[in-house]
Amino acid sequence: MDRPSGPSVRLKLTLSYAGFLMVAGALLLAVVWVFLLRYVPDVTTGPGPGPARFVPNRSDLQRAFVPKAAWAMAALLLFGLVGGWVLSGRMLAPLSRITRATRLAAEGSLAHRIELEGPRDEFRELADAFDRMLIRLEAHVAEQERFAANASHELRTPLAITQTLLEVARQDANRDPIELIDRLHFVNSRAIDLTEALLVLSRADRGSFAREPVDLSLMAEEATETLLPLAEGRGLTIETSGSPSPTLGSRALLLQLTTNLVHNAIVHNLPDAGTVWVTTGVGRTTAWIIVENDGVELSPDVVRTLAEPFRRGTERIRTDHTGVGLGLTIVQSITRAHDGALTLTPRAGGGLSVKVSLPLAPHLTGG
Structure with a gap:
């Protein structure tokens, strides 16, 4: 966007410093002037008893004070401009580094870091x-x-x-x-x-969706009923348990999340006689769902990559029903969009445990 150029921040700060110094100097000279006026009479005192003497009046004080005050103000102005320019340059030096990093990022160089030294202040x-x-x-x-x-x-x-x-x-x-x-x-x-x-x-x-009250336990029941024929066809058992797990979010996306979890647990299970466990519940501030399954043993390194796109796990069972490799990736994206957390843990003896934690519905947290 083209905008008219104006004075720089450094120039503005310099003028502000100089102006403040000028105001402070003017106030100081004004105080001195008022103080001197208290001890100087309006007219010259004439000769009295004793030797003749001359006492300056206010006109004499004005002729002597005003020129020197003007020179003092000029010196303050020059000092304020020079000192303000130097000080503002030092103050804005970190901002120049931030601006340079911003320009590099805008040009596509995201590897650059500011790494500003010094104490922790606003710029840091x-x-x-x-x-x-x-x-x-x-x-x-x-x-x-x-x-x-x-x-x-x-x-x-x-x-x-x-x-x-x-x-x-x-x-x-x-x-x-x-x-x-x-x-x-x-x-x-x-x-x-x-x-x-x-x-x-x-x-x-x-994250373009409306949020409404959703119970994860109901999503789990619906997903389980939908995928039950697939599980039975593979000789698997699905066990569900837990309590209501209310949260806020998109019903369609959370149903997709739950369906992906259950489907993933079915197709990556043992060839037969395996089990899928679906559990829901609430914590102090979260509503959660845990889906576990039997299966081959998974190393922690493999588990850490399962939520990446198109990663199915080199040791996992591949069949015609393994999907497109985006099941857990979609789960992770939906979880993030709902401000939640996804935890993948290998089960002892084989299989995987997946836990999704979402913020508890506000009326249950006092919000």
Whole structure:
């Protein structure tokens, strides 16, 4: 945005320092003038008894005082301008470093840090806050770049498969069309699932949703009922327990969160005879849901990466129902959008425990 240029902050501070010094000097001279007037008569005292003597009157005082006061004010003005310019430059030096860092960030250089030295004052707090913002922004940009690269790869895969199937069908006129249609339908469904997951993830990251009272225990029941046929088809058992867990948020997004948690626990479970545990409850200031499952043993290093986009875990079971690799990523984004926390913990003996903690509904926290 083009705006008319004005005087710099340094010039404004310099004029302010000089003006304050001039006002203080004028007040001081005024006090001295009033003090002297108390002891100087209006007219010259004539000769009296004894030797003749001359006593200055106020006119004499004015002729002697005013020129020297003017010179003093001029000296104060010069001192105020020079001293104010130097002092303001020293005071604004940290701001110049912050401005330079801001310009570098605007040009795309997020690795630069201010690292302002000295005691903790307003400028130091501003610089530290800006450095923390740059750290988070750099991490966010790096995460988005990785996500974009992974998403492009994942979206390109079904398109490449579709192209290959169509080329094979064109070269082989005797190929069974029903088989081709079935395979194209499967590949297309995977592409649709991935696209819908990306849309949900984008909506959660934007935080563009209305907040309403939501009970996580009801979301858990609905998700469990929806996914029960999938669990039964895999020979799994789902156990639910807990108490009402009220929070504020988007019902659609929180249902998506709960569904992803339960679905993830089902498809990454033991081949048969596994169990999924879904528990809800409240703490002093949080409403939470915990979803646990049986499965292979997971190392802490693997668990730390499970919420990254398109990371399914190198040791986890892969099937046709493993999804598009965005289940826990969507859970994490929805949790962040609701000011909550996601905790992933490997279970002793195998499997994973996932806990989502969200702010408790205000009427239950005294808010």
